[in-house]
Amino acid sequence: MGPLTINYTAYRSPTFNKRVRFIVLHYTAINFEASVKALSGNTSSHYLVPRLDDESYKASGYSGMQVFNLVDENDRAWHAGASTWANRTNLNDTSIGIEVVNLASDDNGVFTFPDYEDAQVEALIQLTSNILSRYPDVSPKNVVAHSDIAPTRKSDPGPAFPWKRLADAGVGAWYDEDTKTRYERQFNDQGVPQQSDILNALQQYGYSTAPASTADGYKALIRAFQMHFRPSDYSGKLDAETAAVLYALNDKY
Template sequence: MKIVPLLALTALLAGCATVAPEGPRFDRSLTAKAQSDRIKYVILHYTVSDLPRSINTLAYGTQVSAHYLLTDTEQPFFYTLVDEPRQSNHAGLSSWKIYNQLNSASIGIEIVNPGFKETAQGRVYAPFSQAQIDQLILLLKDIVKRHNIPMGNILGHNDIAPQRKQDPGPAFPWKQLADAGLIPWPEPSRVAARLPGLQEQLPDVFWFQRKLAEIGYAVPQNGELDQATRNVISVFQTKYRPSLFDGTPDAETAAMMDVLTTPVPLIPAAPASAPQPAADSPPPVPAESD
C-alpha cells in the first residue's frame, strides 16, 4: 500500500529535476530612434618609448591602454589591444566641448614615437615616419566611416588635456590629416585676409579665450593671460602653427582661430536666365491659325 505514494514522490522529484531555468526572453523587432553611437571622438597619442616598452605598458600594464597601437617598424601595422565597443583607458582627465572624461566616448590610438629629448639647443621632437602616417590615415578613414565621426572630432591628447599633456606634439603632421579630409584647417587665403586688421588691432585676451572655447578647448574665461590660458594657446599653435608655439596670443594665431570659428559665407547662385537665340539664327515663324 505504500508503493503508490513513493512512486508519486519519485515522479514529482524527477519532473523538478528536468525543468531547466529559463533565461530572459527578447523581441528584437523594434529599434529606438533616439540613440547614437558611443564613439564620438578619436584621440591620438605618442608613446614616448620604443615598441617593446610600448607593448609592455599598453598590453600588459594595469593602468593605461589603447584600442590601437601603431608600430614604428619598417612596414608599420596596428596591434588591436582593446575592441572598439569596449572602453580603453587612454584619455584620463579630459574635456572637449560638452564632453568630459572622454575614455567613454572615444577610440584611443597610440603611435610608437620617442616623443622628445632635451638638447643644448632646446627640446627636439622626434618625427613620425611617413609610413606611419599613411597607415594612420587609412585607419582613421575607416573609423570615421563606420562611426560617422564629425570632422572636428579627431583630436590630440593635448587638445583634450592641455594643462597636462603635449602628445602627439608639434612634429605630428596634422596638415596631412586635413588634406585627407579628416580635420578642419584654417584656409590660408582667409587667414591672410584677416591678418592686416588683426596686426593693427590685436583682440584682448578674453577674445582669445572665447574663440578657444568655441573651438572646443577647456580654457579659463577670465580675460587674464594666465599660465592655463597660455597652455591652451600653445596647444592650438602646436597643431596649426608648429613653427612657433610659445603660447603668445599674436595676430597670426588670432587669424587662424577666427577662420576656424567663422563659416565661409554662402554665395547665392545667380538666377538662371532664359536661353537667347543665336545672333545668326532665323526669326521664329509665326504659327498659322486654324
C-alpha cells in the same frame, strides 16, 4: 515561469547614437616594445601604430606596417585621463584612442619632437578614415590631440604631427588659408583680440578654457592650439597669426 525569452529583432528604437564621439591621437614617447608593455598596464589604447625603423619592432619579429588593435572599440580604453573637449569631460568614455610610436622627449621642459615616418602617416590616414566611416558623429574638429583635451598636462602628439596632411585626406579639421590671411591682416593692423575674446573663440572651437585661470594655464592653452594648428611656433604667446588661425577655424566649422 520558464526561461526568459528576449526578442532582439521585433522592435528597435530609433532613439540612440554611437558611444564614440571623438578620436584622440597620442605619441608613446617610448619604443614599440616598451609601448606594448605600457599599454598593457595601467594605461591602454584602442590602437597602436608602430615605427618601422624601431629596432624593438623588428626584434619582435614584425616587418612592414602592422597596426595593433589593443582594445575593442566597444570598450573603454584608458588613454585620455582627465580631459575636456566640446563641453564633455572624461573622454575615455566617448573616444577612440590611437597611440603612435614616436620618441618625443621632455628634458625638464625642453622638448624634442621627432618627425613621424611616412608609413605611419599613411597607416593613420587609412585607420582613421575607416573609423570615421563607422562613426559619423565624429566631426572634423573632434579629431583631436591629447594636448588639445589636456593642455596643462600633455604635449602629444606634438608639433611634428602632420595634422594638415591628415585634414587634406579628409581626417580632422584645418582652416582656409584665404580666411586666415584676411584675419591676420586685420589683427596686424588693429591688434590681436583681447584675451576674453580669444577664450570665447577657443571655447567655441571646443577647448576648455578652465586652464586660463592662471597665466601659465593660458600659455599652455595657446601652446596646445599652436602645436595643432600653427606648429612653426608653439611658444604659447598669442600673436596675430595664431588668432587668425583660430578665427578662420571657427568661420569654417
